[in-house]
Amino acid sequence: MKQFMIAGVSSGVGKTSITLGIIQALTRMGYRVQPYKVGPDYIDTAYHGRIANRKSRNLDSFMIPNEDALAWSFCKWHQNVDIAVVEGVMGLFDGLGTDKDCASSADIAKKLGIPVILVVDGRATSTSAAAIVHGFSSFDPNLELVGVLINRVASENHFQLIKGSIERYTDIPVLGYLTKDTRVELPSRHLGLIPDVEMEQLDKQLLRLGEMVQKTIDFDRLLELVEKTEQELRNPFSKQNFSQLTLAYALDDAFHFYYEDNLDLLKDWGVTLVPFSPLNDQELPEADAYYFGGGFPEVFARDLAANKSFRASVLWAHQYDKPIYAECGGLMYLGQELETDEGVFEMAGVFKGRSRMTDRLKHFGYCQATSQEPSIFGPSGTSIRGHEFHHSVFETNERPIFIMKKIRDGEVVSSWEGGYQKGKTLASYLHVHFYQNQELLKHWLEEIRGY
Structure with a gap:
């Protein structure tokens, strides 16, 4: 089973755009993709499901404190697919309070055994990106950080500069990038992205996003790094009969x-x-x-x-x-x-x-x-x-x-x-x-x- 989480170093680095592009690209490549979102989000999940043609699911260790129920919320839905793609929330270690393991993306990744791909904002940086990745990769040794993606790079040369510095100073491979393109930027309002049901021309934007990442992300290498043993499936809920309602x-x-x-x-x-x-x-x-x-x-x-x-x-x-x-x-x-x-x-x-x-x-x-x-x-x-x-x-x-x-x-x-x-x-x-x-x-x- 292939499964991975797209996590950001912070909110606003573009992990949603990259996640949508990856789901679009994998779907175009013929894979059956089951999407997920960390945290209590409704709008991102609707975007996921629109592309994958499968309902996206929420993974939330605060709302679902029982680990068996949390595992069920993940494992139940990817039994008949090729790849599970999880979008993180906020920064990788951001959750409730200062505890890195309280309702954070990292907490979900460790509890469910999901490899993590880190998104770094490449605007106005080069070698300093290596320090960011080094910090994230060493902060929690129990977390499986397997790769990095760079968002908003200015050019191929800019990407190679960032990639070279990260791979020189860390052992985390850089798997690709996304350039800044206003044609695929998704509008937002007070609760985040505007819901997909309100947007015209959305499918064209998502298609372009998928085409972009398919050209600039090494999917062969990415999929090699995220192969995991399938978890045992156990329903923690007792059977009830309310068929008359x-x-x-x-x-x-x-x-x-x-x-x-x-x-x-x-x-x-x-x-x-x-x-x-x-x-x-x-x-x-x-x-x-x-x-x-x-x-x-x-x-x-x-x-x-x-x-x-x-x-x-x-x-x-x-x-x-x-x-x-x-x-x-x-x-x-x-x-x-x-x-x-x-x-x-x-x-x-x-x-x-x-x-x-x-x-x-x-x-x-x-x-x-x-x-x-x-x-x-x-x-x-x-x-x-x-x-x-x-x-x-x-x-x-x-x-x-x-x-x-x-x-x-x-x-x-x-x-x-x-x-x-x-x-x-x-x-x-x-x-x-x-x-x-x-x-x-x-x-x-x-x-x-x-x-």
């Missing part, structure tokens, strides 16, 4: 942030999944419960507000005690109003209050929620790991259900209240991965079933 979930340009493993675990347990569109459908479909994931409701606020019949069907479902669960963008939609630069727009009105966009991230990062009363996930005191990533605030007088804490290096660095439960509807800014504890999902489905 239908769960409808929001899926359109405004709502599409879901962990694929969550949806697959639901299907593994027999749940029938039905997509719906708050942008385009007239009303909710018939289902036992409803799931609103995150996304960009603020970008589509005017269209969401204009779909009055759908908003009315959501409020009706809540009032008639249909179970509803919403994360982040879903919370914003279930409030009364959403305020953006373009104005104030009516939303579903389940919770009293207004979501208001701000100019900076709020409560960004990993956090832990403790419920102060029984909820769909368990009794009072249930602990839930998750991730918040939003520019909005929800201004409301509704009573919060969660005490939220951000814990770093063993210390609570901030705490706040969040999440709201009314009847059988629960909504919060927290993105939850069910692989952390199957009892959370089991309790929710039993609540839907009526136990």
Whole structure:
């Protein structure tokens, strides 16, 4: 089995562009590629999947602290492919706090036995790049660093200068490079890259990116270095039967942030999944419960507000005690109003209050929620790991259900209240991965079933 991680020396070195180019090139070469992303990212995974024609998966050792469940989230999906390609997050050793082994790309690589290829930004540097690679290669001897790629080089001569210095002062081979080309730069906004569903001409950009790296990366050498013994596959989750349940979930340009493993675990347990569109459908479909994931409701606020019949069907479902669960963008939609630069727009009105966009991230990062009363996930005191990533605030007088804490290096660095439960509807800014504890999902489905 061939598998490798593309990791950066820091954020912003271009590891996403290189990863997309590599997936594109390998796919064009006839390989079956299974992509992954370290950390709680939804947008990069959508780009991966668009190229590979396989759903990309998240590998996250904070959200999935159990190592058997983490290994399952990796091994399950590359049984019938040729190559597993993992995109790292931030810098190689950056994670939660100062511990290099806490939710970092390096932590994932070591736990899952994945060789690492390091991306170095070649702008305005030459021999100093060798010092960077030397530092990364010697910092953790348990990490398998097998190669280097140089991004944003000015020319072939510039690349040869950097390559020569790295290979003179370290024993890490330099496998290729990518030049700076504005024609393949991917636009971004406040949550990172613009989602692929919103971009025209994207496939042409990705095709060009693949053609570029195919010319400048030594794929024969790269693939020689990343051959690994296949890990033993063991399902850590008990078999459940919820085949009588239908769960409808929001899926359109405004709502599409879901962990694929969550949806697959639901299907593994027999749940029938039905997509719906708050942008385009007239009303909710018939289902036992409803799931609103995150996304960009603020970008589509005017269209969401204009779909009055759908908003009315959501409020009706809540009032008639249909179970509803919403994360982040879903919370914003279930409030009364959403305020953006373009104005104030009516939303579903389940919770009293207004979501208001701000100019900076709020409560960004990993956090832990403790419920102060029984909820769909368990009794009072249930602990839930998750991730918040939003520019909005929800201004409301509704009573919060969660005490939220951000814990770093063993210390609570901030705490706040969040999440709201009314009847059988629960909504919060927290993105939850069910692989952390199957009892959370089991309790929710039993609540839907009526136990």
